Amino acid sequence: xxxxxxxQEVRQSRKALGTVGFVPTMGFLHEGHxxxxxxxxxxxxxxxxxxxxxxxxxxxSDDLTHYPRALERDLSxxxxxxxxxxxxxxxxxxxxxxxxxxxxxxGIASQMEGASRPGHFSGVATVVTKLLNIVQPQHAYFGxxxxxxxxxxxxxxxxxxxxxxxxxxxxGREADGLACSSRNVRLTPEERQKAPALYKALQKAQSxxxxxxxxxxxxxxxxxxxxxxxxLTRIDYAVVVDPEQFTPIKxxxxxxxxxxxxxxxxxxxxxxxxxxxx
Amino acid sequence: xxxxxxxQEVRQSRKALGTVGFVPTMGFLHEGHxxxxxxxxxxxxxxxxxxxxxxxxxxxSDDLTHYPRALERDLSxxxxxxxxxxxxxxxxxxxxxxxxxxxxxxGIASQMEGASRPGHFSGVATVVTKLLNIVQPQHAYFGxxxxxxxxxxxxxxxxxxxxxxxxxxxxGREADGLACSSRNVRLTPEERQKAPALYKALQKAQSxxxxxxxxxxxxxxxxxxxxxxxxLTRIDYAVVVDPEQFTPIKxxxxxxxxxxxxxxxxxxxxxxxxxxxx
Numbered sequence: 265x266x267x268x269x270x271x272q273e274v275r276q277s278r279k280a281l282g283t284v285g286f287v288p289t290m291g292f293l294h295e296g297h298x299x300x301x302x303x304x305x306x307x308x309x310x311x312x313x314x315x316x317x318x319x320x321x322x323x324x325s326d327d328l329t330h331y332p333r334a335l336e337r338d339l340s341x342x343x344x345x346x347x348x349x350x351x352x353x354x355x356x357x358x359x360x361x362x363x364x365x366x367x368x369x370x371g372i373a374s375q376m377e378g379a380s381r382p383g384h385f386s387g388v389a390t391v392v393t394k395l396l397n398i399v400q401p402q403h404a405y406f407g408x409x410x411x412x413x414x415x416x417x418x419x420x421x422x423x424x425x426x427x428x429x430x431x432x433x434x435x436g437r438e439a440d441g442l443a444c445s446s447r448n449v450r451l452t453p454e455e456r457q458k459a460p461a462l463y464k465a466l467q468k469a470q471s472x473x474x475x476x477x478x479x480x481x482x483x484x485x486x487x488x489x490x491x492x493x494x495x496l497t498r499i500d501y502a503v504v505v506d507p508e509q510f511t512p513i514k515x516x517x518x519x520x521x522x523x524x525x526x527x528x529x530x531x532x533x534x535x536x537x538x539x540x541x542x
Numbered sequence: 543x544x545x546x547x548x549x550q551e552v553r554q555s556r557k558a559l560g561t562v563g564f565v566p567t568m569g570f571l572h573e574g575h576x577x578x579x580x581x582x583x584x585x586x587x588x589x590x591x592x593x594x595x596x597x598x599x600x601x602x603s604d605d606l607t608h609y610p611r612a613l614e615r616d617l618s619x620x621x622x623x624x625x626x627x628x629x630x631x632x633x634x635x636x637x638x639x640x641x642x643x644x645x646x647x648x649g650i651a652s653q654m655e656g657a658s659r660p661g662h663f664s665g666v667a668t669v670v671t672k673l674l675n676i677v678q679p680q681h682a683y684f685g686x687x688x689x690x691x692x693x694x695x696x697x698x699x700x701x702x703x704x705x706x707x708x709x710x711x712x713x714g715r716e717a718d719g720l721a722c723s724s725r726n727v728r729l730t731p732e733e734r735q736k737a738p739a740l741y742k743a744l745q746k747a748q749s750x751x752x753x754x755x756x757x758x759x760x761x762x763x764x765x766x767x768x769x770x771x772x773x774l775t776r777i778d779y780a781v782v783v784d785p786e787q788f789t790p791i792k793x794x795x796x797x798x799x800x801x802x803x804x805x806x807x808x809x810x811x812x813x814x815x816x817x818x819x820x
Contacts, residue, residue: 271703362786364649365667365701370642389643390702397703423643424668425549425675508640 265343268351271398274312277349278399282309286401286428288392291315292332293341296436296444300405301345303433310348312399319355320366321387330530332446351399358394366390369420375510376523377412377534380500385416392417396428404428409435409443411521411536412510419508435535437463443535455528461494462524465502466537469522473539478516480504483539491526500525500532504539543621546629549676552590555627556677560587564679564706566670569593570610571619574714574722578683579623581711588626590677597633598644599665608808610724629677636672644668647698653788654801655690655812658778663694670695674706682706687713687721689799689814690788697786713813715741721813733806739772740802743780744815747800751817756794758782761817769804778803778810782817 268274278284285304289297304311315338322328335352342350366386372378373385396404406414414432421430436444441463442456451459465487472486480503487502503512507521516539523536546552556562563582567575582589593616600606613630620628644664650656651663674682684692692710699708714722719741720734729737743765750764758781765780781790785799794817801814 275705362697363701364647364651365645365698366648367643367645367702370644372642394701394703397705400705419640420643423641423672424645425672427553427675427678 265339265347266349267339268349269353270357271353274349274351274398278312281312281348284308284399284401284403285311286396286399286404287311287313288395288404288406289313289315290317290331290446291338292334292446292449293338294436294444294446294448296407296409298341298345299436300407300433301342301347303431304403304405305346307403307431308401311346312349312351312401313342313347314351314353314395314399316351316353316358316391316395318358318387318391320359320390321384323381323383327447327530327532330450332449351395358391367393367420367424369416369423372412372416372419372508372510375412376501376503376505377525378510380525385413388413389416389420393420393424393426396421396426401428403431405431405433407435408432409445409535411507411523415508415510441467443533445533447531447533450531452529455531458494458496459528459533461491461496462526462533462535463537464494465490465524466522466535469504470537470539470541473516480512480514480516480520483516483522487522487524491524496526496528498527500527502526507538543617543625544627545617546627547631548635549631552627552629552676556590559590559626562586562677562679562681563589564674564677564682565589565591566673566682566684567591567593568595568609568724569616570612570724570727571616572714572722572724572726574685574687576619576623577714578685578711579620579625581709582681582683583624585681585709586679589624590627590629590679591620591625592629592631592673592677594629594631594636594669594673596636596665596669598637598668599662601659601661605725605808605810608728610727629673636669645671645698645702647694647701650690650694650697650786650788653690654779654781654783655803656788658803663691666691667694667698671698671702671704674699674704679706681709683709683711685713686710687723687813689785689801693786693788719745721811723811725809725811728807728809730807733809736772736774737806737811739769739774740804740811740813741815742772743768743802744800744813747782748815748817748819751794751798758790758792758794758798761794761800765800765802769802774804774806776805778805780804785816
C-alpha cells in the first residue's frame with residue numbers, strides 16, 4: 265500500500281491504476297468503513313482511501329478538536345484490507361493560503377443536519393469535490409448511515425457533472441444494532457448501553473409503517489417514545505422525510521426515510537432507516 | 543466538426559480525442575474567440591468549443607435577453623477554424639429541474655464586476671466547473687479582456703483541484719483599439735466611434751506608469767479625464783487593482799492592472815491593461 269500526502273503524489277500513483285474505487289474517510293476506521301473498502305475492491309481494479317478530518321465541515325460549536333484519531337491503526341487496517349493507495353493530506357495541502365472557494369446547495373443543505381450544523385454540507389461538498397478531482401475515481405463509496413450526506417453528494421455530483429458514480433453502501437451496525445460511527449468510542453459505558461435505542465426507535469417506525477401506518481406524526485411520536493423509554497431525551501430531531509429533499513412530510517411514502525439525531529452525553533449520534541426496507 | 547447537444551454525446555466524442563484544448567464561449571463569436579481557438583489548436587491534439595449563454599451569470603437587470611446570438615454563423619466560423627467538437631447545450635441540459643448547486647468565491651468575486659453584477663462570478667464559476675467536468679480538457683482558454691473572470695477561474699480551478707490548466711490569451715482588439723466583445727454590435731455608429739476611448743484611457747494610465755507615476759489616484763484621474771474628453775461619463779469604475787484580489791490599491795506595483803467598466807448607451811463595456819505590459 266502506497267501512502268501519499270501531496271496532490272501530486274496521488275495523481276502520479278493513480279496513473280498506474282486502472283479503474284479506481286474511492287472511499288473518502290475522516291479516519292478512526294470501523295467496520296462501516298471497511299465494508300465500503302470491501303465493496304470498492306469488488307467493483308474496481310484498485311482502491312484509494314483518503315483520511316482527512318475536514319475542518320470546514322465542523323462548526324465552531326462542533327466537535328472538531330474532539331474528533332478521534334488513530335492514524336497508525338487506520339493504516340494497518342487499510343493495508344490488511346488490500347487498499348492500494350491511502351491519501352493523508354494535511355490541512356494546508358487541501359486549504360492552502362488564499363483558498364476562497366466553497367460549494368453550496370440550496371434546500372437540502374439547510375434541512376436537518378444542515379439546520380443543526382450550519383455550513384456542514386457546504387464543507388462536505390467542497391472537500392468531496394476536491395478529493396474527487398484529485399483522485400478521479402470511477403466510483404466513490406459512502407455509507408447510508410449519513411443518509412443526508414449521501415443525498416447531498418449525489419446532488420452536487422450530478423449538478424456539477426462530476427464524472428464519478430456515487431455508490432451508497434448499507435449502514436454497518438454493531439451486534440446490538442448501534443450504527444458504526446467513529447464517535448461511538450466517546451460514549452461512556454452507561455451511554456453506550458443506551459445508544460442502541462436509536463436503531464430500536466427506527467425499527468419501531470418501520471414496523472408500524474409495514475403494518476399500514478402512514479401518519480408521520482404517529483411514526484415520529486413512536487420513535488420519541490422508544491427513545492424516552494431508554495432514557496434518551498435530548499432529541500435533536502426524530503422525523504420522517506422525503507429522501508431527496510430531506511424536508512419533513514406528513515404522510516409516509518414507500519421511499520420515505522425515518523431520521524434521528526440524538527445527543528447522548530457529549531456525543532451526537534445520527535441514524536436512519538428506509539421505511540419500506542426489507 | 544461534430545456538434546453535440548447532450549452531455550453524453552460530448553463525453554462519447556471526447557473519448558476518441560487525445561489531449562483537448564477547450565474554449566468555453568457564449569457565442570456570437572469574434573476575432574477574440576478565434577484567437578483562443580487558434581491557440582488551443584496549436585497546443586492540443588483537438589479542440590472543443592462550447593456555445594452557451596449561461597443564464598445564471600446574468601442578474602435580473604442584466605442583458606441576458608439582449609445578449610446577441612448567431613448560432614449558424616458561429617458554427618460556420620468554428621468549422622472553418624478547424625474545431626473538432628462544438629457543444630451547444632440548451633438551458634435544461636445544464637440546469638435540469640432540481641438543480642441546486644452553486645460555487646462561490648469569497649473576496650475576489652464581490653469586487654469590481656462582482657460588485658456591479660452580484661452573483662455574476664458565482665454563475666461563471668458554476669458553469670465553467672460543469673463544462674470542465676463534462677469536457678475534461680487538458681487546457682482551457684480564456685481571454686484577458688475579462689481579466690477578473692480569468693482570475694476567478696484560476697482561483698476556483700486551483701481551489702477545487704480541477705485537473706485542467708487555465709491559459710489566458712491576450713485581448714483581441716479592433717483596428718482602433720476597441721476590445722473585441724460580442725456586445726460591440728449593440729453600439730450605435732456614434733457610440734461605436736466613442737468606444738475606443740476605453741483603450742486610450744488604459745494606454746494613458748500605462749504610459750504614465752512607465753514614466754514613473756505610481757499614485758493610483760493620479761492614474762485613475764488620468765483615465766477618467768480621457769473618458770470624459772471622449773464624451774463618456776457613465777463610468778462604473780476606473781481603477782488600478784491588485785491582479786489576484788481585484789481590490790483597489792493606492793500605489794501601483796509592477797503587476798497592477800488598470801480596469802475600466804463604462805456604460806455607453808445600452809451597452810456596458812469593460813477593458814483592462816497590465817501597467818507594465820510591453
